[in-house]
Amino acid sequence: MSSTADPSRLETAxxxxxxxxxALExxxxxxxxxxxSHGALNLQLDAAQSDRARLAEELDHSAExxxxxxxxxxxxxxxxxxxMDAIRSVLATHGA
Structure with a gap:
């Protein structure tokens, strides 16, 4: 009996x-x-950058x-x- 035809070796293989x-699957x-997940993170990053740009613009407008x-x-x-200085002057001049 050859070792390549051994059922236990075939089963093991x-x-x-x-x-x-x-493991490959x-x-x-x-x-x-x-x-x-990486794609989702990129979408979240894009949204965060868009929000940051919008907020920076709003901050600039608020500062102005x-x-x-x-x-x-x-x-x-x-x-x-x-x-008030004019009123005090008038009051002082007219004795009130």
Missing amino acids: AYRLKSALA TAVARRIEGDL RIAALEAANRDVAGRLDQT
């Missing part, structure tokens, strides 16, 4: 082949899952509005000071 195929499934409001506040405060 078949078992090893099945195990190797199962597992590796392929992991790779596919990893690729899909704050600067304009601060300038208007300074202008109004100056006018109020002038008006």
Whole structure:
């Protein structure tokens, strides 16, 4: 009886082949899952970058509005000071 025809060796070889195929299928499934996960992460990254750009633009607009409001506040405060000084002057002149 030749060693290549030995049933136990054939069974062992078949078992090893099945195990190797199962390992290959597992590796392929992991790779596919990893690729899909990588694609999903890229989509999330793109969305985050888009949100960041939008938020940066909104922040710039808000900073401009704050600067304009601060300038208007300074202008109004100056006018109020002038008006109060004028009222004090009139009151002082007319003895009230």
